[in-house]
Amino acid sequence: MTKIVISEFMDEGAAASLEDRAEVVFDTGLVEDRAALLAAVADAQGLIVRNRTRVDAELLAAAPRLRVVGRLGVGLDNIDLAACEARDVIVKPAHGGNGSSVAEYVLTGALMLRRRAYASSVSMLAGGWPRQALIGREVAGSTLGLVGFGAIARETARRARALDMKVAAFDPHLASDAPEWAGVTRHESLDALIASSDVISLHVPLTEATHHLIDAAALSRMKADAVLINASRGGTVDEEALAEVLRQGRLAGAMLDVFEQEPLPAGSALEGVPNLILTPHIAGVTHESNARISQMTADAVREVLEQEEVSA
Known part of the structure; x- marks a missing residue:
């Protein structure tokens, strides 16, 4: 019987939808126990992961029957794509499943950071009234600068315009005459985008080219009253800088x-830093997006395995 291993959390209904055609091992503890994970995938044809399970040469060697890896999300830096291709393992990310969740997260961050008023509870309960110190800025009329202009960034731009924000972007991989640029100011360089933006949001994968893309030099070119939001990939921002x-x-x-x-x-270098909000890699995870992504991934894994059976 076909076996599918799920090593991180996903919607239980979506996981259960695979049980009619496969033995499903759904154990979120596997992401923390490498030895147990390698043992679990030894006879598996399918594997479903999020962003913490490393699908690398070691895992692939331990899973000689593996045919497909379903990714509950879109980032692929935890998956060795070249090694998967060499072993004819198909990788299926869930494109489009969490765009609205990330877009809402980014704009929530823009609103909170620009307005500044939402971290005053402790002071007020201690008898303070820091009204003058917390006079912030509106997002209306400000410029949202998007680093990368893929599907999620475009979803963010659409929502930002509803808040009367101006939208600009830099993406060297999107043709200058692409229709997606309609209503958006296109910048030829990252420096130009950074210098003119009030809110900067990253929407790029982690590659050699994007590692520490926002470094000390880039930060020095930002407006002093600008804010930075990163819900893309860790490592794209130099945290110490x-x-x-x-x-x-x-x-x-x-x-x-x-x-x-x-x-x-x-x-961590981020400990005790003022005017900094930290969240645990959850921008794209809501109850709604988890259900969407989980079902998309389950369906994609099922389709690949059924095609394998037909061609066998």
């Missing part, structure tokens, strides 16, 4: 959902 500019007051604020090391290590 960001901590330094926030401590020095050379940037109004930042919101990070992704990090170079997840979970954050003890003694």
Whole structure:
């Protein structure tokens, strides 16, 4: 019988939908226990992961019957695509399943960071009334700068325009005459985008080219009253450089959902940094998006395995 291993959380109904045609091992503890994971996939044809399970040469060698990896999301930096291709293992990300969730997260961050008023509970309960100190800015009329202009960034842009924000973007991989640029200011360089934006949001994969894309030099070119949001991939922002500019007051604020090391290590450079909001890689995860992505992934894995059976 076909076996599918699920190593991280997904919608239980979507996982159950696979049980009519496969033995399903649904154990979220596997992501924390490498030895148990390698043992579980030894006779598996399908594997479903999120962003923490490393699908690398070691795992592929331990899973000689593996035919498909379903990714509950779109980032693929935890999956060795070349190694998968060499072993004829098909990788199926869930494109489009969490676009609205990430877009809402980004705009929520823009609103919170620009307005500044939402971290005053402790002071107020202690008898403070920091009204003057917390006079912030509106997002209406400000410029949202999108680094990368793929599907999720375009979803974010659509919502931002409803808030009367101006939208600009930099994406060297999207042709200058592409119809997606309608209503968006296209910048030829990252520097130009950074210098003119009030809210900067990253929408890029983690590659050699994007590692520390937002480094000390890039941060120095941002407006002092600008804010930075990263819900794309950890490692695209130099966390130590960001901590330094926030401590020095050379940037109004930042919101990070992704990090170079997840979970954050003890003694992280981000500890105690002012005007910084941290969330645990959850921008794209809501009850609604989890259900969508889970079913998309389950259906994709099922389709690949059924095609394998027909061609066998």
